Amino acid sequence: MHLDFGLIAANNGWAMAIAGAIIVILGLTTLSFIISQLHKIIALFEQKQITPEPATPACCTDHGEADIDFLNDLDASARLYQVLSDDLGNSFDIAKLYQRSHRDQLPHPHITIRALRETGYLIPQGDGRFSWKND
Amino acid sequence: MDLVLEFFKNTGFALADWRYLIMIAVGILFCYLSIAKQYEPLLLLPIGFGVIIGNIPFFQGFGLGIYEENSVLHYLYFGVKTGIYPSIVFLGLGAMTDFSSMLARPKLMLLGAAAQMGIYFTLLSALALGFAPNEAASVAIIGGADGPTSIFLTAKLAPDLIGPVAIAAYSYMALIPIIQPPIMRLLTTKKERLIHMPETSREVSRKELLFFPIVGVLLCCFLAPASIPLLGPFFFGNLMKVSGVVDRLAKTASSAVIDTATIFLGFTVGASTQADVFITPKALGIFFLGSIAFSIATASGLLFAKFMNLFLKEKINPLLGAAGVSAVPGSAREVHLVAQKEDPSNYLLMHAMACNASGVIGSAICAGILWSFMAR
Structure with missing residues (x-):
C-alpha cells in the first residue's frame, strides 16, 4: 500500500x-x-x-367577604350569595349559583350552598331551580 | 473404517489451517483481556467468544457458518447487517445517559465536535491508500470511537468490512488506557493538566432535561437525516428516562433491551471474523488506519481545547478534549485519571462526561453525513 x-x-x-x-x-x-x-x-x-392575581369580586369587597364565617354565620352567607344571584331573577338555576361562587373563589361553595338549602334559606322550586326565602 | 476416516476429514482438526488458529488465539486474547484486565468486558467478552466460535473450521454447505444462508448465526447476524442492533443499543444508551452535566456546561460540547476531526482525516488517508470511497468512510468512522456507529455505517456502506471495522473500533475502545494517556501528555503541558474546572455549576431544571431530547433530535436529524436510525432511538431513550412517566420502559431499555442487543451484536460481530474472509491485507490496513483515526481524534480534541483557551477568560483543562471521542465512559474516566495523577484534588469526571455525551451525538451526525455523501 x-x-x-x-x-x-x-x-x-x-x-x-x-x-x-x-x-x-x-x-x-x-x-x-x-x-x-x-x-x-x-x-x-x-x-x-404566571397567572395574574384574580381581581377581587365587587360582591366580596362590598360585603366584607373576608370577615364572613361561611359555615357558621349562615345569615351573612345568605346575604352574600343573594348578591351573587341578584340578576338571575327570583327563581334561578342552582348550577349558576355554583358557577358564580366558583368564579369569585368563595370558600367551600358546595358545603355552604347545601347548608343554605338544608336550613331553608334556599327554597326548591323544582327542575333544579331555587328561590331565596322572602324575609 | 472409511466412515471414521470420512468423519475425521470433516472435523475441525483436519480442516484447520494457521489462519483459523491465529483468529482463535485472538479470540482467546480478547476473552483474557476482558476477564483478567477488565478492558471493556461487556463488549470484548461476547466478541472474543464470537471470534472463537466463528473460526472453528467446518465443511461448507451444511448451514453452519455466519455467511451461509439458513444458519442460525446468519439469522442472528441479520441484526448487524441491517443496522438493527446498533439502533437498539443507541436506544438503551439514550436511556442511560444523563445530559445534565452537558446542559450545565454547553461550551464543552465543542470538544465533542472537534474530536470528530479524526474521522475526516482518516477518510482522506484511506482514500489516499486506495480504499474505495464507501470503504474509506466505513474505516474513517472508527475515529468516532463508537462501536455501534461504526458497525451501523459499515453495514450500510461496506458490509464486507463489518468484521474488521467492528473489531478495530472495539479493540481501540478497549485500549483507551494504553492509547490516550501518552497523546494527552505529549500535547499538554503540566501546567495545563493542573487546571481545575469550576466545581459548582448551574442546576439543570427538569424542563431543560425534557426539552433537550426534542431540540436535539430535531436539530441533529434535520441537519443529517441519515443519522435518524441512531439519534432517533438515542434521544427517544433519553426522553423516556427524563420524562419520569414511563420508568418501566426506560428501565427496560437501559437494561434488558440494550444488554440483549449487545450480546448478539458482540457475539455475531466476533463470529463474522472468519479467518478466510478476515485475514486479508485490507483488514490489516483497516487496523492501521483505525489506530490513526483514534489517535487523531484524541489529538484534535486536545488541540481544540487549547485553541479555545486562547479566547476564554476562564481556561478549560485541555485534557477534556480527549474525552470528545464518544467512547463512553472509558475516555472520560481516562481523562479524569490522568488529571488525578498530576493533582489528586482535580476532579474532571463530570466535565469529561459532558464532552463524552457530545462526542456520541457528534459521531452519529458524522455517520449520517458520510452516509449521505456516499449515497449521492
Whole structure:
C-alpha cells in the first residue's frame, strides 16, 4: 500500500472531508448555543405563564367577604350569595349559583350552598331551580 | 473404517489451517483481556467468544457458518447487517445517559465536535491508500470511537468490512488506557493538566432535561437525516428516562433491551471474523488506519481545547478534549485519571462526561453525513 494523494481529489475526498467537518462543527455549535439559552427561554415562558392575581369580586369587597364565617354565620352567607344571584331573577338555576361562587373563589361553595338549602334559606322550586326565602 | 476416516476429514482438526488458529488465539486474547484486565468486558467478552466460535473450521454447505444462508448465526447476524442492533443499543444508551452535566456546561460540547476531526482525516488517508470511497468512510468512522456507529455505517456502506471495522473500533475502545494517556501528555503541558474546572455549576431544571431530547433530535436529524436510525432511538431513550412517566420502559431499555442487543451484536460481530474472509491485507490496513483515526481524534480534541483557551477568560483543562471521542465512559474516566495523577484534588469526571455525551451525538451526525455523501 502506498499513499496516492491524487486518489483523494479523484474521489472528491477533499470536499467531503471539509464539508463534513464544517457541518458537524456547525451542528454541534448551534446545539451548544441553543442549550446554553434553553434555561433562559424556559424562564421567559414560565414568567409569561404566571397567572395574574384574580381581581377581587365587587360582591366580596362590598360585603366584607373576608370577615364572613361561611359555615357558621349562615345569615351573612345568605346575604352574600343573594348578591351573587341578584340578576338571575327570583327563581334561578342552582348550577349558576355554583358557577358564580366558583368564579369569585368563595370558600367551600358546595358545603355552604347545601347548608343554605338544608336550613331553608334556599327554597326548591323544582327542575333544579331555587328561590331565596322572602324575609 | 472409511466412515471414521470420512468423519475425521470433516472435523475441525483436519480442516484447520494457521489462519483459523491465529483468529482463535485472538479470540482467546480478547476473552483474557476482558476477564483478567477488565478492558471493556461487556463488549470484548461476547466478541472474543464470537471470534472463537466463528473460526472453528467446518465443511461448507451444511448451514453452519455466519455467511451461509439458513444458519442460525446468519439469522442472528441479520441484526448487524441491517443496522438493527446498533439502533437498539443507541436506544438503551439514550436511556442511560444523563445530559445534565452537558446542559450545565454547553461550551464543552465543542470538544465533542472537534474530536470528530479524526474521522475526516482518516477518510482522506484511506482514500489516499486506495480504499474505495464507501470503504474509506466505513474505516474513517472508527475515529468516532463508537462501536455501534461504526458497525451501523459499515453495514450500510461496506458490509464486507463489518468484521474488521467492528473489531478495530472495539479493540481501540478497549485500549483507551494504553492509547490516550501518552497523546494527552505529549500535547499538554503540566501546567495545563493542573487546571481545575469550576466545581459548582448551574442546576439543570427538569424542563431543560425534557426539552433537550426534542431540540436535539430535531436539530441533529434535520441537519443529517441519515443519522435518524441512531439519534432517533438515542434521544427517544433519553426522553423516556427524563420524562419520569414511563420508568418501566426506560428501565427496560437501559437494561434488558440494550444488554440483549449487545450480546448478539458482540457475539455475531466476533463470529463474522472468519479467518478466510478476515485475514486479508485490507483488514490489516483497516487496523492501521483505525489506530490513526483514534489517535487523531484524541489529538484534535486536545488541540481544540487549547485553541479555545486562547479566547476564554476562564481556561478549560485541555485534557477534556480527549474525552470528545464518544467512547463512553472509558475516555472520560481516562481523562479524569490522568488529571488525578498530576493533582489528586482535580476532579474532571463530570466535565469529561459532558464532552463524552457530545462526542456520541457528534459521531452519529458524522455517520449520517458520510452516509449521505456516499449515497449521492
